[in-house]
Amino acid sequence: MRKTVDEINRKITEGSAVVVTAEEMKNIVEELGTKEAAKEVDVVTTGTFGAMCSSGVFFNFGHSDPPIKMQKVWLNDVEAYTGVAAVDAYLGVTQISDKIGMEYGGAHVIEDFVRGKEVELKATAYGTDCYPRKELVTEITLEDVNQAEMVNPRNAYQRYKAATNSSDRILKTYMGTLLPNFGNVTFAGTGEISPLNNDPEYRTIGIGTKIFLCGAEGYVIGEGTQHSPPFGTLMVKGNLKEMDAEYMRACVFPGYGVSLYIGIGIPIPILDEEMARFTAVRDRDIETEILDYGIPRRGRPVVRKVNYEELKSGSVEINGEEVRVSPLSSYLVARKIMFNLKERIEKGEFLLTEPVSRIPVKSEFKPMRQKEIVVVKNLMSGAIKIPLRTSIVDASKLIIEKGVNHLPVVDEQDRLKGIVTSWDIAKAVAKGGAESVDDIMTTRVITVYPEDPIEFAAEKLEKYRISALPVVDSKKKVLGLLTSEDISKLIARRG
Amino acid sequence: MMLHLRFDSKTVKDPVISQTTLEKGTLINIIRGSVGAREGELIVEIDDARADEIIEYIESKGVVVTRIHEKIAKDDEICMHCGACISICPVEVFKIRDFRVEAEYDRCIRCGICIGVCPVKALELPTI
Numbered sequence: 264m265r266k267t268v269d270e271i272n273r274k275i276t277e278g279s280a281v282v283v284t285a286e287e288m289k290n291i292v293e294e295l296g297t298k299e300a301a302k303e304v305d306v307v308t309t310g311t312f313g314a315m316c317s318s319g320v321f322f323n324f325g326h327s328d329p330p331i332k333m334q335k336v337w338l339n340d341v342e343a344y345t346g347v348a349a350v351d352a353y354l355g356v357t358q359i360s361d362k363i364g365m366e367y368g369g370a371h372v373i374e375d376f377v378r379g380k381e382v383e384l385k386a387t388a389y390g391t392d393c394y395p396r397k398e399l400v401t402e403i404t405l406e407d408v409n410q411a412e413m414v415n416p417r418n419a420y421q422r423y424k425a426a427t428n429s430s431d432r433i434l435k436t437y438m439g440t441l442l443p444n445f446g447n448v449t450f451a452g453t454g455e456i457s458p459l460n461n462d463p464e465y466r467t468i469g470i471g472t473k474i475f476l477c478g479a480e481g482y483v484i485g486e487g488t489q490h491s492p493p494f495g496t497l498m499v500k501g502n503l504k505e506m507d508a509e510y511m512r513a514c515v516f517p518g519y520g521v522s523l524y525i526g527i528g529i530p531i532p533i534l535d536e537e538m539a540r541f542t543a544v545r546d547r548d549i550e551t552e553i554l555d556y557g558i559p560r561r562g563r564p565v566v567r568k569v570n571y572e573e574l575k576s577g578s579v580e581i582n583g584e585e586v587r588v589s590p591l592s593s594y595l596v597a598r599k600i601m602f603n604l605k606e607r608i609e610k611g612e613f614l615l616t617e618p619v620s621r622i623p624v625k626s627e628f629k630p631m632r633q634k635e636i637v638v639v640k641n642l643m644s645g646a647i648k649i650p651l652r653t654s655i656v657d658a659s660k661l662i663i664e665k666g667v668n669h670l671p672v673v674d675e676q677d678r679l680k681g682i683v684t685s686w687d688i689a690k691a692v693a694k695g696g697a698e699s700v701d702d703i704m705t706t707r708v709i710t711v712y713p714e715d716p717i718e719f720a721a722e723k724l725e726k727y728r729i730s731a732l733p734v735v736d737s738k739k740k741v742l743g744l745l746t747s748e749d750i751s752k753l754i755a756r757r758g
Numbered sequence: 759m760m761l762h763l764r765f766d767s768k769t770v771k772d773p774v775i776s777q778t779t780l781e782k783g784t785l786i787n788i789i790r791g792s793v794g795a796r797e798g799e800l801i802v803e804i805d806d807a808r809a810d811e812i813i814e815y816i817e818s819k820g821v822v823v824t825r826i827h828e829k830i831a832k833d834d835e836i837c838m839h840c841g842a843c844i845s846i847c848p849v850e851v852f853k854i855r856d857f858r859v860e861a862e863y864d865r866c867i868r869c870g871i872c873i874g875v876c877p878v879k880a881l882e883l884p885t886i
């Protein structure tokens with residue numbers, strides 16, 4: 264038996280549609296089987312509430328007198344993009360305040376607008392014959408602007424890679440704070456109640472699908488950026504003026520920046536048995552991976568495979584140890600959305616739409632085209648290592664014989680203990696008194712790993728104003744030396 | 759129980775904690791401390807059952823003692839129950855119950871690490 268969206272809408276209007284949440288649907292299918300469940304249930308509501316950085320709002324501020332063609336514009340000191348028409352601008356949620364930095368950003372401005380607050384609008388321009396004004400400062404509220412259309416290039420991630428950290432320092436990331444030595448795991452997404460997981464082939468969620476977007480009626484306007492099934496994403500829009508602050512939250516991930524928690528709910532019509540089967544999906548069927556954010560590269564190593572049931576259990580095993588897990592999305596608010604949407608449909612206030620066009624079920628997510636990725640080990644040279652307690656005389660001989668400027672000092676296990684430069688030796692000889700390199704070496708040595716990108720090494724050389732970096736492994740064993748000359752050669756080659 | 763100890767320029771030089779441990783035969787756990795040349799502050803944990811006599815002894819050494827009752831405070835008007843704080847807390851103060859993130863305040867050792875982790879600043883350590 265097949266149902267159409269029209270038939271379901273008729274039932275909704277008559278008040279006879281059976282609407283259940285994604286949570287309830289799992290049990291219904293378990294009890295009745297997919298065939299009966301498909302007959303019984305008309306709509307399943309889903310929900311998610313998480314930080315979605317790829318979001319923002321298009322504003323049209325109306326024209327001032329005399330008019331201005333904005334060249335730069337700020338809302339509460341957060342810059343918006345106005346490289347479009349005179350008084351149109353796009354405010355992205357992650358843009359941070361020019362005045363106070365990461366504490367306040369685009370997301371906060373948007374939340375302030377929705378909460379009815381006044382926002383300072385500041386603009387500058389070069390002035391033209393048709394738009395003579397060059398400066399503008401005023402206060403506006405959401406009511407004052409012509410349009411405030413939220414348009415989010417990438418929302419509602421179907422699933423997301425979880426995060427952990429193998430390094431020995433605390434990492435502050437968009438996946439929250441990651442404790443050293445696999446101290447914790449964080450994950451995003453709501454798993455089995457999340458919209459796209461309940462329609463994994465995007466049969467009913469497509470361009471034109473009406474959705475719940477932060478309390479307003481919004482629409483799916485296409486596949487999201489980086490859409491890469493089963494890590495699907497959606498591009499969505501909705502009217503900011505109709506949104507409810509309860510379903511959006513500006514947030515700050517310390518050390519990373521600003522983002523906006525966005526609430527999305529999508530109703531899924533149960534057209535046939537297949538849709539009943541899809542909406543019965545369980546957390547244990549939804550797989551993802553835990554990635555190691557301790558490696559600062561695009562290709563972050565996979566620590567292990569994991570499913571959402573394990574993630575939601577509160578701890579997962581890594582290398583034989585129980586590691587605690589933090590969700591980052593709010594399941595509580597996601598559920599609220601799911602129930603709110605159910606209620607709206609039951610009351611006949613929210614009708615379903617059929618997509619006018621499908622979004623791709625297959626798609627590739629390409630990495631950025633970059634010149635060439637050069638890592639430290641491609642450029643480093645062999646290091647002339649000396650043992651602890653080498654005499655100053657022997658060290659100076661080595662420097663002259665080998666024509667080098669840096670000598671890493673190592674212990675019996677070849678582990679880095681310090682470094683001496685030709686300058687240190689020259690100074691020691693001039694001053695006298697010092698016997699062995701132990702007395703003059705620098706012990707707090709700045710090092711790099713062989714897999715570090717060369718740009719990263721170059722930054723370190725500049726930041727610490729040094730001319731060479733010993734290359735070490737995780738046990739501090741010296742593998743080579745990277746000098747600023749090695750890097751200059753690369754630049755010359757690229758030039 | 760936790761105590762906040764304030765040392766002045768004289769008491770900061772005395773080994774008050776060791777004296778208390780030896781004299782009273784009790785264990786004292788130092789939670790946090792900042793000790794300078796002329797003054798110092800410590801947050802310590804002591805045996806609840808013997809709190810009164812231990813406090814009396816420390817005070818007799820000229821140290822100003824304040825009992826700390828306050829633990830981490832979570833503002834439930836602001837908290838959105840995301841759970842980012844859960845895996846961060848070393849003593850598992852935060853738990854999900856009925857989809858809500860609840861704090862078992864009593865266990866908190868005031869380390870402060872969760873404060874910088876909450877994306878909406880719902881957490882605070884009340885000052886003493």
Ligand code: SF4
Nearest residue numbers: 847866867869870872
């Ligand atoms: S202050 Fe420390 S112990 Fe207390 S709740 Fe926060 S993380 Fe846990």
Ligand code: SF4
Nearest residue numbers: 837838840841843876
């Ligand atoms: S991190 Fe903040 S908002 Fe999230 S559950 Fe903890 S206290 Fe609440």
